[in-house]
Amino acid sequence: IYLNYPIQNFILCTALLIHTYGMAIQSPLVMMTALSFTGFFVVYFFILEYNHPDFWKVGFSSELMEAKSEDSKAQTLQTPGSKNLVERLDIDRIETRIQKFVEDREYLDEEIRLSDFSAYIGVSLHQASYYLNNYKDLSFTDFLSFHRLEEAGKMIQQRPEINLLEVALASGFNSPSSFRRACLKFAGKPPKEFRNHILQKAALTGAADSQSMALEFQNQLG
Template identity: 75%
Template sequence: MIENLISIVYFGKSVLFTLQFSAGIFNLYYVIKYKMKKIYFNYPIQNFTLCTALIVHSIGMWLGTPNLMILALSFTGFFIIYFFILEYNHPEFWKVSFSSELIEIKSEDNKIQTLQTNTSPKNLVERLDISRIEEKIQKFVEDREYLDEEIRLSDFSAYIGLSLHQASYYLNNYKDLSFTDFLSFHRLEEAKRMIEQRPDINLLEVALASGFNSPSSFRRACLKFTGKPPKEFRNYVLHQTTPSITLELQNQLG
């Protein structure tokens, strides 16, 4: 009976090892292929470390060496300490997975490429009432619809009463903005207002409450529209006595 139990344990370890090793290869491939931030290498590192622990523990059982099994179990303590430090320095690592960020980037890129491919050079909104479109966009902003982190181009186009192609065309040609940048700009303005009202507010809270789905997307917006990382952006807002940052953001938009 003990032999059967040991066989089951080895089988379970084999399955777990296969899953972790496959996941590690998959994660490593995507991080390298899409040139993602170095922090995301922690995913394959986590997978391969668990594989190593399983191998060491199995060898310890096979040789009857308690020290090896204890060494394998010590990886648990290592993980706790390591990921505590990781979470402290990079809270976004736990807020959104790298696959979610990758999907977001790829889907938006694919959508833009599709629109560019299928859209002819002609003006898609030349027969429409531009002032009416502007009014609807202004209402979209006043209603703060951009705070919804799940909002997509299809939602925006339906809100302002245009087709998907027309909405994308209008933003690109009349606002000189992609849909992603349009959202990021207004979310950054929201972040500015939050910082002005609550100077001691945590930047992570600012990012998530203003519609960004991760601190990394908040950071990208800060750098794109102000040339400053989040901490410098907050300091800049707090030390301004005039609404010059809004003017600077507007200048960034042309």
């Protein structure tokens, strides 16, 4: 994982040299070969992100940077003797606004940030973070992931044939790796097992409902 950037630089330099050589000998085939190296990055980043999602921490993933910021913020706010930032606020009103946020499915917006959430519920950014960490025991990132995973479960139940990548993107996750992290954290299963679990649960529920209706019909006849 730590060879990530050296490998990228090596491939880019190699492609540049081959392309320059192709231009020097006026060979379209050699130049096209150099340009085809870009396909390597598509495959490389997909495999790297899927197997090592934390590699973005040394890069430029806004999602993980925000998650890290939230975690450090949570540790600061939860230190013993720290001031209760929502002590004088109407907790019931905050709960109502959060419920409205969930009912409106605002969490499906993959671009939503803590500042947007705090404005929606009518408190400051620090108060929103404090409330989630201390009253919900969740960081803002985990709060979104939890509800997005619930949405993914409903989607799988309603459309069993749907592709997992479609599920992830339609549920608000901006990458397969973030969907995978949510599955592991909140369901304790990787995406494929999570999907199978949802479908098995739906099948058992459907069978139980059918049996209950049959018994009720027999009772009515009796």
